[in-house]
Structure formats: structure tokens, C-alpha cells
Amino acid sequence: MKTEFHAVIKALSQHVIGKTDQLKLAVTCLLANGHLLIEDLPGMGKTTLSHALSDVFGMDFSRIQFTSDLLPSDMLGVNIFDTVQQQFQFRPGPVFSQLVLADEINRASPKTQSALLEAMEEQQVSIDGTTHPLPSPFFVIGTQNPGYQSGTYPLPESQLDRFLMRISLGYPSWEAEQSMLRAGSDRKTERQPALISPETLQHYQQAVAQVHCSDSVINYILRLVVHSRDEPGFPNPLSPRASKAILQSARAWALLHDRDYLVPEDVQAIFVAVTEHRLRSQQGEYADSDVLSQRLLDSVDPLAA
Amino acid sequence: MSALRLPIAGHIASMTLALVFLTVTLTLYSPLQLWVMLLALCAVLVRMALYAGWYNRAPSSRTINLLALLSGVTLAWFSTDLGLLLSMINLLAMACSLKLMLMTRRKDFLQLFASTLFLIGCGFIFSQSLVNTVMYLALLAVLLLALTALFSPGRSLTRQARSLAVSSAQALPIAIILFLLLPHLSPLWKMPTAKSSTTGLAESVTPGDIANLSQSDELVFNATFDSPLPMRQERYWRAITLEHFDGRTWSVSPTRKQIRNQYQLLNREFEPAASGRAFTYQVIAEATGQRWLYAIDIAQVTDQGRGNEIWQGADYQLIARRPLMSKMAYDVKSYPDVQLNQTLLTLDSRLNLQLPVKGNPATQRWVSQLRQRYPGDAAFIQQLLGYFVQEGFRYTLSPDPMPLNPVDAFLFDKQAGFCTHYASAMAYSLRLAGIPARIVTGYHGGEPIQENVLSVRQYDAHAWVEAIIDDRGWVRFDPTSVVSPARVSFGLQQALEENGDTLNSPFDGLYSMPLFGSVRLFLANTDYLWSRWVLGFDADMQQNLLQKLLGELTPRKLLLFFLAVVGGLALLLASYFLPRWQPNTRPEHYQVIDRAEQLLTKHTGIKRVNQPLHAYQQTLTPHLSPASCHALKTLVQDFEHIEYAGKAFSKARLKAMKRARRDLTKALRSSS
Numbered sequence: 001m002k003t004e005f006h007a008v009i010k011a012l013s014q015h016v017i018g019k020t021d022q023l024k025l026a027v028t029c030l031l032a033n034g035h036l037l038i039e040d041l042p043g044m045g046k047t048t049l050s051h052a053l054s055d056v057f058g059m060d061f062s063r064i065q066f067t068s069d070l071l072p073s074d075m076l077g078v079n080i081f082d083t084v085q086q087q088f089q090f091r092p093g094p095v096f097s098q099l100v101l102a103d104e105i106n107r108a109s110p111k112t113q114s115a116l117l118e119a120m121e122e123q124q125v126s127i128d129g130t131t132h133p134l135p136s137p138f139f140v141i142g143t144q145n146p147g148y149q150s151g152t153y154p155l156p157e158s159q160l161d162r163f164l165m166r167i168s169l170g171y172p173s174w175e176a177e178q179s180m181l182r183a184g185s186d187r188k189t190e191r192q193p194a195l196i197s198p199e200t201l202q203h204y205q206q207a208v209a210q211v212h213c214s215d216s217v218i219n220y221i222l223r224l225v226v227h228s229r230d231e232p233g234f235p236n237p238l239s240p241r242a243s244k245a246i247l248q249s250a251r252a253w254a255l256l257h258d259r260d261y262l263v264p265e266d267v268q269a270i271f272v273a274v275t276e277h278r279l280r281s282q283q284g285e286y287a288d289s290d291v292l293s294q295r296l297l298d299s300v301d302p303l304a305a
Numbered sequence: 306m307s308a309l310r311l312p313i314a315g316h317i318a319s320m321t322l323a324l325v326f327l328t329v330t331l332t333l334y335s336p337l338q339l340w341v342m343l344l345a346l347c348a349v350l351v352r353m354a355l356y357a358g359w360y361n362r363a364p365s366s367r368t369i370n371l372l373a374l375l376s377g378v379t380l381a382w383f384s385t386d387l388g389l390l391l392s393m394i395n396l397l398a399m400a401c402s403l404k405l406m407l408m409t410r411r412k413d414f415l416q417l418f419a420s421t422l423f424l425i426g427c428g429f430i431f432s433q434s435l436v437n438t439v440m441y442l443a444l445l446a447v448l449l450l451a452l453t454a455l456f457s458p459g460r461s462l463t464r465q466a467r468s469l470a471v472s473s474a475q476a477l478p479i480a481i482i483l484f485l486l487l488p489h490l491s492p493l494w495k496m497p498t499a500k501s502s503t504t505g506l507a508e509s510v511t512p513g514d515i516a517n518l519s520q521s522d523e524l525v526f527n528a529t530f531d532s533p534l535p536m537r538q539e540r541y542w543r544a545i546t547l548e549h550f551d552g553r554t555w556s557v558s559p560t561r562k563q564i565r566n567q568y569q570l571l572n573r574e575f576e577p578a579a580s581g582r583a584f585t586y587q588v589i590a591e592a593t594g595q596r597w598l599y600a601i602d603i604a605q606v607t608d609q610g611r612g613n614e615i616w617q618g619a620d621y622q623l624i625a626r627r628p629l630m631s632k633m634a635y636d637v638k639s640y641p642d643v644q645l646n647q648t649l650l651t652l653d654s655r656l657n658l659q660l661p662v663k664g665n666p667a668t669q670r671w672v673s674q675l676r677q678r679y680p681g682d683a684a685f686i687q688q689l690l691g692y693f694v695q696e697g698f699r700y701t702l703s704p705d706p707m708p709l710n711p712v713d714a715f716l717f718d719k720q721a722g723f724c725t726h727y728a729s730a731m732a733y734s735l736r737l738a739g740i741p742a743r744i745v746t747g748y749h750g751g752e753p754i755q756e757n758v759l760s761v762r763q764y765d766a767h768a769w770v771e772a773i774i775d776d777r778g779w780v781r782f783d784p785t786s787v788v789s790p791a792r793v794s795f796g797l798q799q800a801l802e803e804n805g806d807t808l809n810s811p812f813d814g815l816y817s818m819p820l821f822g823s824v825r826l827f828l829a830n831t832d833y834l835w836s837r838w839v840l841g842f843d844a845d846m847q848q849n850l851l852q853k854l855l856g857e858l859t860p861r862k863l864l865l866f867f868l869a870v871v872g873g874l875a876l877l878l879a880s881y882f883l884p885r886w887q888p889n890t891r892p893e894h895y896q897v898i899d900r901a902e903q904l905l906t907k908h909t910g911i912k913r914v915n916q917p918l919h920a921y922q923q924t925l926t927p928h929l930s931p932a933s934c935h936a937l938k939t940l941v942q943d944f945e946h947i948e949y950a951g952k953a954f955s956k957a958r959l960k961a962m963k964r965a966r967r968d969l970t971k972a973l974r975s976s977s
Contacts, residue, residue, distance in 0.1 A: 263945055
């Protein structure tokens with residue numbers, strides 16, 4: 001792994017203990033310039049992770065707690081009439097941050113959800129005919145409670161795939177939780193100095209596009225995607241957007257591991273995080289423990305000519 | 306959606322299978338129990354209901370299990386009466402019926418398909434006639450259509466039929482070659498003897514018995530002559546010699562049976578010497594469930610292969626070692642002019658002077674008077690036969706019953722009867738007169754269905770008398786011929802017409818119509834050809850065929866030939882079923898990796914299941930020696946460089962890869 005990123009992961013591990021894989025995926029997501037969805041029960045460290053990420057990359061951070069009565073304007077900002085200057089003044093909302101934590105995104109009404117997702121996609125906000133660009137880099141971490149919790153509006157499939165990856169932290173191991181308890185108060189008030197500046201991050205984001213991808217890896221991705229479309233048992237086959245996401249994330253993963261070319265292992269490493277939330281039907285099938293993306297990986301040979 | 310689950314309503318393949326199954330079950334009416342057939346019918350009705358959509362759910366397996374339990378118990382109850390073979394067939398049909406109700410998956414369909422094929426095979430146990438064969442072939446065709454309908458339901462019937470016809474045409478030559486050329490090995494598994502009823506002549510005869518047989522036009526045997534056909538007067542086909550008389554019934558003498566058993570224990574057999582004029586012919590006998598064979602006196606079995614299966618009795622009788630459960634063909638040479646005086650005549654005389662203790666007093670008196678007047682044997686016999694003519698005896702198939710003292714009643718009261726009445730009366734009278742005599746039952750005559758083929762049917766059944774006359778030994782007397790010469794010269798039909806008597810058959814009128822006659826002859830002929838050339842194709846015929854093909858047969862030549870046939874067929878099938886050889890189009894570095902993968906799989910027993918190479922390498926690491934690990938690592942790295950790194954292709958890398966592969970081979974070899 002590249003030394004800078006090694007340090008990054010190490011720093012993050014001090015906040016979220018024993019979840020190296022998820023942390024690497026989160027950093028990969030950042031590198032790939034995509035948004036991250038964390039799906040977990042309350043209290044698993046979603047917010048901690050977001051804070052830690054913003055610290056490590058020196059990004060300004062804001063948090064939006066989604067509730068059912070949150071309005072789009074509460075999030076995006078409003079034009080307010082300035083009585084002194086006798087004109088409307090734009091008051092930017094919390095979304096105007098480099099790293100936005102959209103907490104419990106599935107508690108908000110669909111209208112608010114779609115406003116956020118639109119901002120994520122366009123990286124700009126239009127209010128009363130004026131377009132306001134969002135800062136760069138712009139990174140949204142959405143967190144969501146599992147759909148079976150009450151009082152939630154599950155994100156529709158068409159909006160779920162705006163998130164490049166979905167990860168789930170899960171319960172920590174015995175040792176991890178033990179050391180966490182020993183360390184005492186975890187949420188440090190003072191910000192740590194940034195290990196990688198936002199500018200360097202952007203530089204790396206551009207470098208991701210330079211990672212070489214051979215035809216055989218592209219074909220491997222295509223075989224995976226086509227398999228989900230041709231074979232029965234996949235309620236939502238993977239779209240071209242998904243295949244682009246796979247390639248982009250795999251490249252970021254390769255860069256993270258200090259390689260300038262792709263191998264099938266890179267695709268496999270990010271595959272579940274990138275595709276599972278796209279493959280899965282949202283209609284209350286969370287209980288289905290079968291991991292669709294893993295099934296896809298198991299049935300396609302990366303070495304087939 | 307799962308491809309393995311069959312649709313229920315309107316599924317044509319299942320319905321066709323069900324109907325074929327039902328038809329096959331119906332054709333097996335004789336071996337199957339009525340309740341099994343009813344079960345099959347129920348199963349088909351269930352299928353029909355599902356097909357029509359009255360129900361959309363097959364019966365639950367709990368219901369079927371209960372039914373299976375009940376049926377199993379019932380079958381077990383009956384099985385002691387049925388014997389092994391019939392129980393097994395009933396079990397198969399029962400299991401198929403239950404499965405049919407439960408058929409929901411493709412697997413079930415295929416199982417049922419195979420079982421129905423087996424049932425069709427069972428059908429051939431009970432009859433191999435041409436008609437049956439044609440019927441089963443038709444059923445087979447429909448069954449195969451059901452299979453094609455399962456796999457390509459969208460196709461039209463004509464296209465399915467066409468593809469079926471094409472595959473059958475492809476398979477036919479292979480079947481013919483296998484049939485003609487594959488060695489006929491004796492079966493590993495012999496059919497258990499069925500407890501089916503026997504047909505044809507019985508081991509004991511009460512006058513009147515054979516009359517029942519005369520109503521039947523069932524085929525008994527076909528005889529194919531190499532020489533010209535014998536004269537009608539010579540066509541006395543001996544089957545059973547009856548030497549014991551109890552006043553009513555003639556039966557096989559117990560003493561004779563004992564002698565026969567002793568001979569068989571000692572593995573000795575009566576070998577009559579014979580020479581002179583002879584008929585050479587092959588008999589194809591229909592299944593009777595009995596052991597008697599048919600031949601003209603004096604017969605000698607000529608084919609060596611059958612020598613062990615056919616036994617010659619001291620009463621000039623051919624006996625099969627096993628009951629005829631299916632058709633049996635044997636070659637015989639008969640010497641009609643040789644006298645039957647080669648047995649121990651003293652023993653024969655003693656056996657054949659046996660008389661019932663009491664009964665028939667009128668006959669006893671009459672014979673003793675006659676014997677006093679004619680002390681010479683020849684004269685006595687002359688008078689005896691003359692009596693039948695003088696008194697105007699009639700030949701009839703429907704004689705009045707003669708319950709008490711049958712010989713008395715026949716000779717002095719009714720004076721009308723069938724061949725057994727005459728034979729019985731004559732043989733009894735001869736014995737009373739002190740002349741050893743016995744009854745022979747068999748067949749007389751036969752209809753030429755081809756220039757050199759005689760077809761003998763049950764209505765040709767006949768009984769005649771043999772008596773010992775001096776040193777001439779056993780001499781044949783046929784009292785029936787005296788009474789009704791037409792019976793012997795022209796056959797039963799003619800004899801009855803002359804007497805104004807007919808066979809009691811509604812089709813009698815038909816026999817006189819020329820068209821019907823020729824159709825019947827044609828059918829008989831076809832059936833004969835079928836038995837002669839297809840069913841009768843045994844090891845001997847095969848040997849003849851091979852001799853024609855190969856010249857002189859040496860075991861070495863035969864072995865090579867059979868191997869060549871089997872090998873040729875295997876090659877043919879392999880070229881059809883095995884994947885075509887294709888040039889390996891995979892890039893060279895892939896080929897190196899593939900080879901390494903094969904080696905590793907063979908060595909560690911762990912397959913690469915759609916893993917990338919790194920992951921596979923990590924899986925294998927604990928199972929490999931450090932040297933192998935190192936070689937594998939280098940190999941994988943080189944491969945990644947060539948395949949993924951996007952550098953210009955370098956020969957050096959490929960060479961390094963090949964070297965690493967060789968290292969791996971070496972390391973693996975040294976570690977194992």
C-alpha cells in the first residue's frame with residue numbers, strides 16, 4: 001500500500017477499531033470520487049468514521065440529521081431578503097461542505113432525499129434560478145438504518161445507485177471493543193492535523209483515471225455484469241452505470257495499493273461494496289442472507305479467455 | 306423461475322408420458338394385478354385433471370406416501386402367489402403410478418421415462434410376436450416424442466417428429482450392427498420361471514380333452530425343412546408318450562419318469578441308431594411353459610449347441626431341460642423309415658401291459674372273446690380296426706359325455722368320438738389282449754405356409770396308438786384314420802366337413818373365402834419369418850453369418866473381429882458425442898497458466914473455482930512446499946505483468962513464465 005494511505009488507514013483505525021477492510025473501502029470510495037452509503041444499526045460508528053475521514057483529509061465537515069420534516073431548503077440553503085442591501089442574499093445550507101454526513105437519510109421524506117441526491121450527482125445546487133457550485137472535493141456519506149426499522153422511507157433503486165459504494169461496519173470484535181472501552185472517551189473535540197490535503201486528494205483522484213486497465217479485466221467486468229442480466233435470480237441486473245462504478249472503484253483500489261494497473265483481484269475486492277446495493281431488490285428482502293454479488297463472483301471465471 | 310420445475314396445466318409432454326404409461330400398463334394385463342392397473346388409471350386421471358387445470362397442485366407427498374405404504378403392503382400380500390418376476394413387474398408399475406401422481410420436476414419426468422422404457426422391455430417377456438413388437442415400437446415412438454416435447458416445447462409436432470425420425474435413423478444402423486455382430490453371451494441373469502399357465506398338450510389325457518384344443522388356432526411351431534416336405538401321412542409329430550391307464554385317463558408312466566430321472570442324474574441319454582431316408586429341419590417352438598418338444602420319429606437333435614438343452618427319452622421323445630418360457634429353435638434330423646425297436650422291449654412290454662384294476666367289463670368280455678377267435682396279433686388288430694368301420698363309428702368334435710366306464714360307453718353305446726376316444730379304446734383293448742400298447746399325443750399334419758415351411762397349430766393336435774409287434778418294435782396305429790381317413794389325409798377341417806360337423810367358430814365361413822385365406826397365410830408367413838430370422842437369430846446363426854463374412858473362424862480372428870466392431874462403434878459414438886477437437890486459441894501465457902493449474906489441482910486436489918490467480922495462490926500456499934510456493938509466486942507475477950500491466954508484450958517475460966512453470970513442476974515432483 002502507498003505509504004500515505006497506509007498512514008491514513010492507520011489514523012482512521014484509531015477511531016474505528018478493527019475494521020480495516022471497511023476503512024480501505026471508504027478511502028477507495030473517496031479516491032474514486034464517489035459517495036459512500038453506510039448501512040448499519042445505530043451506534044456502530046458511522047458518525048465517528050465520517051468525522052475521522054474529514055479530519056484525515058482536512059476537509060470541512062457538516063452534518064445533516066435527516067428527519068421526516070426536514071425540508072430541502074433546510075439542507076440546501078435559502079435566499080433571504082437583506083433589508084440593508086435591498087436584495088436577496090443566498091444563505092448556503094449545510095450541504096455546502098466538502099464532506100457532508102447525511103445521517104439517517106432514509107428518515108427524510110422522498111422530496112428531501114431527492115434534493116440531496118440531485119446535489120450529489122450534479123455537484124451544484126440551483127435555487128430560484130441561480131446555480132451555486134458545491135465545493136470540491138465534494139463527498140457525501142449517507143448513513144441509513146436497515147429498512148425494516150420503523151419510520152423510514154427506503155431509498156428507491158434509482159437513487160441508491162448514486163452511491164458508489166455501500167458498506168456496513170457491523171459489530172466490532174471482542175478485542176476491538178475491549179480496546180475501545182479502555183481508550184475511554186473517543187470523540188476528540190480537537191481536530192487532528194490533516195494527513196492528506198484536499199488538494200493532494202484531488203491530485204490522487206485524477207491519478208485514478210491513469211491506472212491501466214487491460215482488456216482482459218474489462219472483459220471480466222463485462223462478464224460479471226452480463227451474467228447478472230442473463231441468469232435468473234438477480235432481481236435488479238447491473239446497469240452500465242454500475243459497470244463504470246466497478247471499473248472506477250477497482251482503479252482506486254489498485255492506486256491505494258500502489259499499483260498502476262488493474263488485476264482481477266481489484267475488481268473482486270470492491271465488487272460486493274459496489275454492486276450489492278444495486279443488485280438487491282429493496283422490497284423487504286433484507287432477511288435474505290444470500291449475498292447476490294458474491295454469487296456473481298463465484299460463477300464467473302476471471303481467467304476465461 | 307426454475308427450469309427444473311415442470312409446468313402443470315397444459316403440459317403436453319407429461320400428459321403424453323402418462324398416456325403412454327397407461328397404454329403400456331394395459332398391454333401388460335396378464336402379468337399385472339387388477340388393482341395395480343386401477344392405480345395406474347387413477348394416476349393418469351390425476352394427471353389429466355392437472356393437465357386440464359381442474360387442479361393446479363399435484364397431490365402432496367404425504368398422501369402419496371400413505372398410498373405407497375398401502376400398495377406396498379397389498380403387493381407384499383400377493384407376492385407369494387405371484388412369484389419373483391411378476392411381483393417385480395407389479396412393483397415397477399405400482400411405483401411408476403405413484404411417481405406419475407407426484408411428477409413435478411424434470412428429474413421425475415426423466416425417471417418415469419426410463420421406467421416406462423423398462424416396462425416396455427418387460428412386455429417382451431410375455432410375447433415377442435410381430436404384432437406386439439410393432440405395437441411396442443409405436444408406443445416407443447410416442448414416448449420419445451414426449452421426451453422431445455419436454456426439451457423443446459415450442460417446436461411444432463412435425464418438427465419434433467422429424468428430428469426424432471432423424472435420430473432414430475441414425476441409431477438404427479448401430480442397433481442392427483450390435484444385433485448382428487455382437488457376441489451372443491449367455492445372460493448373467495436368468496429370468497425366474499413364471500408361474501404362468503401352460504398351454505398345449507397336457508401330461509395326461511382323458512378322452513375328449515384334445516377336442517378343446519381343436520378350437521384353438523394358436524401356433525404351436527413352425528418347421529423349416531431343408532429337404533422336401535414329408536408326405537401328409539408321415540407328419541406325425543410326437544410330443545408325449547402316455548403309458549399309464551387308470552380306466553379313464555392316460556398319463557405318463559411313473560416308472561418311466563423314474564427311469565428318466567435316473568438317466569438324467571447319470572447324465573446319460575438314449576441314443577437311437579438311425580440311417581437311411583431322413584428329413585432335416587428346424588423347429589421353432591412357441592412358448593408352452595412345458596418341456597415337451599415336437600419331432601417326427603426317429604428324431605436326432607443335430608445342432609451341437611442345443612445338445613445340452615435337449616434330452617432324448619427312451620420313448621423316442623425330445624425333452625427340453627427347461628420349460629419353454631419363450632420361443633425355442635432346434636435343428637432335428639428325422640429318420641421315418643427306421644423301426645422303433647432299439648429300446649429294452651421287455652421293460653417296455655411290462656410297462657405297457659399294465660391294466661386298470663377294474664372297470665369297463667363289457668370291453669373286457671368282448672376282447673377276450675375276440676382274442677379267442679383271433680389268436681394271431683396281426684389278425685386281432687385287423688379285426689379291432691375293422692370293428693370301428695363295420696359298426697359305423699363317427700368322428701366328431703362334440704361327443705356325448707361318457708362318465709362311467711368310458712371305453713364301454715364309447716365302443717358299444719355312443720360309437721362316436723374324437724381321436725383320443727379311438728386311441729384310448731384301441732390301446733386298452735390291445736392291452737387286454739396281451740399286446741403291449743400305449744398312446745402317443747402330439748400333432749398331425751400342419752399347413753405349408755411356404756414351399757418348405759410347415760406351420761402347426763393347436764387344432765392339429767392328435768393322439769394315436771403304438772403297439773409292440775414282434776421284433777418290429779413299436780408300430781404306429783392310427784384308429785382315427787380308419788374311421789375318418791380325411792382327418793389324416795387332409796386335416797381336421799376336411800374331416801369335420803365330411804361328417805357335417807364344424808369347428809364352433811363364428812369365423813368358419815371366412816375360411817372358405819379366398820381373400821381371407823390369403824391374408825391369413827400372409828400373416829402366418831410374416832410371423833414365421835419374424836420368428837425365424839429375428840427371434841431365432843442365435844449364436845449358431847450368427848456363427849454362420851460370420852463364417853460367410855470372414856471365412857474360416859479361429860478364436861483369434863473372432864476376438865479381433867468383435868473388438869473391431871465394438872471399437873468401431875465406440876469411435877463412431879465418440880465422434881458424435883465428444884466435443885470436437887479445436888485448436889487451442891488461448892494466448893500462450895494462458896496456456897502456461899492452464900498447464901500449471903492442472904498440475905496444481907492434480908497435486909493438491911484443490912480446484913480453482915473462479916478465483917483470480919492471487920487468491921488461488923493464497924489458498925494453495927499452506928499445501929505447497931516453499932520451493933513450489935516461490936515458483937508459483939513468480940509464475941503469477943509474470944502472468945500479471947504480461948496480461949494486466951499493459952506493457953508491451955515481451956518474449957523474455959513469457960520465457961520467464963515457462964521457466965517458472967518448469968520450476969514449479971520440478972518442485973512439485975520433488976515434494977511429493
